[in-house]
Amino acid sequence: MSEFISYGRQSLDEEDIQAVVDTLRSPYLTQGPKIKEFEQAIADYIGVKYAVAFSNGTAALHGACYAAGIGEGDEVITSPITFAASANCVRYMGGTVVFADIDAENYNIDPAQIRANLTAKTKAIIPVDFTGQPVEIDEIMAIAKEHNLVVIEDGAHSLGATYKGRKVGTTADMTMFSFHPVKPVTTAEGGIIVTNNVAYYKKLLQFRSHGIEQVPYSQDKGGWYYEMTDLGYNYRMTDLQAALGISQMKKLDTFIEQRRKIAKIYTKALQGVEGIILPKQLEQTESGWHLYMIQLENADRKQVFDTMRAANIGVHVHYIPVYWHPYYQQLGYEKGLCPVAEAWYEKALTLPVHPGLTNTDITRVIQTLKEKIR
């Protein structure tokens, strides 16, 4: 039996491993110099002023919702086709999640549906660069400007992707990247918020570390003095994670090149194959190809999934519409809310993409898929 091909996984080399080992031998395992160095590497790569690293992407989204001032009674619009964390972060702050339907062709949140869901209570938008394809961020920023909303871009899939030649992370008020092992680069667990806004930056730092603010040294208070001025969390990244991240960032562009190459091979091989709808790419965007998602027009998706898995090919499905999960159903969200997303979900299938895939692996995926959908 051929080896299992996973849909996504980390690509690590000896240099990455050595970077972590070196940090293990250093005085600082956490709260040391590697965090700032990693934040600077990300800020420089994107071209933004500030970056704040978190223990994971979900914590980073929580921080962004805090910085944006989301609270009870506020509505936040996001996509139903995303990982639950894009919506959960709103709930952590007591806000209400509003799901706006996706565009049938590019699977990202539809700006017209954002408009349709605006109310007097709307406070923020969390658009998701699903599969690594950037959202129509200019249009979304225009809506936000008109209605005085904060835009937190969920770029968990899209580190290194570009929109109109600009890197994801340069346009929204705050952008989150995740460093989970399947994401573009990894720190094992990890996340970050990038922003050009100094007020958000300060709030993010405070939230990440118990709500503590460093106060300027004053003679009468003593050198140990600090103040906890709001309720925060311990959401810090460790120096071990940051050291891995710094090493991984050197390879990001190569990783993305490889992902784009794989996507091209899939597109070429599957174009015109009956029963397969390929993912449409927006003009003026360059995806990072975190995922390659097709739709099966006629075949039984579950059967194709099962037979591909039986052939040791790690196909997947991203994602179950978020409000279908029992937690959201119990909050009163009903099936049928976003019909485009639901119809898309029933046909969707994720093909494996990661930098470690060999040509033999890719050929195996393509040939097996063509066999199984017949």
Ligand SMILES: *Cc1c(COP(=O)(O)O)cnc(C)c1O
């Ligand atoms: C991975 C992911 C997250 C959460 O990131 P973690 O680092 O796993 O907490 C959020 N949104 C999307 C779209 C993701 O894929």
